Amino acid sequence: MPETLNERILTGVPVSGGSVLGVCHRLADKRFTRVKGNPGEEAVALRNAISRAGKELEELSAGLDRLAAEILEFQQVLLEDDDLLEPVFSRIDSGESADGAWAAVFAGEIAEYQAADDEYMAARAADLGDLRDRVLRALSAPQSAGDTPPDGAIVVAGDLTPSAFLELDWTRLSGAALGAGSATSHVSILARARGVTMVVGLGELDETPSGATLALDGRTGTMIVAPSSETRARFQERIAQEAGLKAQEAEIARKPAITRAGRKIRVLVNVDDPSILDTLDPDICDGIGLTRTEFLFSEGPPDEETQLQAYETIVRWANGRPVTIRTLDAGGDKPVPGVTLDGEQNPFLGVRGLRLSLLDRSLFRVQLRAIARAARLGPVKLMVPMVTAPFELEEAREELDLAIAELSKEGLAHARPECGIMIETPAAALTAADWDADFYSIGSNDLIQYVTACARDNPNLAKLADPCNPAVLELIGRTVAAGKARGVEVSLCGDMASSPELVPLLLSLGLECFSVAPAQVGPVKLAISSTEGDMANGE
């Protein structure tokens, strides 16, 4: 068959899921081709695009807090800046395309802002870049309503933001293939939590058009464009096998996790948005080892009642099992409009996690109050992220004391949560024994990033950002030992815990508590039950 000749194999980074077959659906990204008209048509096209961009900005800022809206307002007024637009239209008059003229003028302006050698002006250059792209998108995407992928499609895009990922209904899609990204980027975490088959870091995807048949393998990270009938048959066979394995995993998920040597291991789940609990049976886990509260902040800081409702939903779902709630872990690659600082040169080493909470105490207080109030319904553990020195935990505890004193005074029912830390930095891992923490939870994604000096969102460093780097394993082992010496719990809530192939290694380091993506409970329990896991290295 001639189609064999057309088969193309692309290799990326595996994120989650198994084998799927489906039709390619390309999501609009920044790069587009459009057909150029005459100068009159081009000028009209640009005017329409500018007006559409203005409307989009207006709609966007309606849902935002004041600070975020003001940032957008600067972009809005630029669309009405005659001095800025005049050179664009004169380029169009002399025969340039609308997108070409727009991009060229903005390139010059952006360069001027960047050359200002002023952090504030450089940050405004990013605003200009944002505006440039918005108008370019408006120029080349006349109908965005037709962008809904058909059932069973494999979504293909250059990159996908967490919000764009969450807007899609993954229960009726087969998978996602992205040109950019890494296994630890946030969109990958979301995909893994939901068991969505995803491959990232595939590179250039220009020659993968909508409508093409795709075979995607979330275990090996390969994508086959226009697969031959042989390849398709191979995938269909694998899909059937995986369905059998899935049934086995679903069965073992309901049982306690015990190694072959009889060691009992606790398996908890990570929660990002409480809606994920709707389809999850609490009986498959020993509690919630990590609640990522960032989901509450996607549109700016939520008030106490909004937070309380979300936390109560989670605690009620857990039905007496422990629930660990992590305080806001914004910053780094998770900016929150109106909360995180703009213009940091190196946000991963900047004001993120608890550092941000301690900088904005009133914001922190609201969250601590909501957590303490939810704790009246069940065992809640409060966890602070991104710490390097014990005094940070002390300051967080002092804030918790103040929040609890307020609640007592106001007569609001509450309970004091245990207070533990995330081990994400080499400093915290090396000094774990010195902290007066009620528990430790190893955030392996950030720990790997900081130990190997590899940004977690950089696909070029995927090989170096190795969870099995001996320095990473040494720090995990030390943390486990420190917890045992102090008699407090040590869990691991990063992606390492969700990887069945790493289970034997983590058991050998003495780890007895895994907090995993909900979709990984079965696979991880299966791996635990098939590992010897004796106490040789554990005690």
Added chain:
Amino acid sequence: MSEAASNIEWITASAMIVDETGLHARPAVKLTKLAKTFEASVEIRSQAQDRWVNAKSPNAVMKLKAAYNTPLLIRASGPDAAAAAEALADLVERNFDA
């Protein structure tokens, strides 16, 4: 702005920038929005530079980078020039109603 600028009658004003960050995005937006409510041509310049820029262009005002504690010079020409110059100077002096 234009080559004929030297023949234009300008009404001038000036005001001190009291915001510590200088003339940044939010004040620039307020200033241009106010300037646009007048028919008159309105231009501003910072003391550090000789170049006048269109006060109705947020991009131009932004790039002026007028600094904290320096006077902002304002000039206006046209039917409501006096009112325009006064209103803009007022806004700067009120620290853009921050």
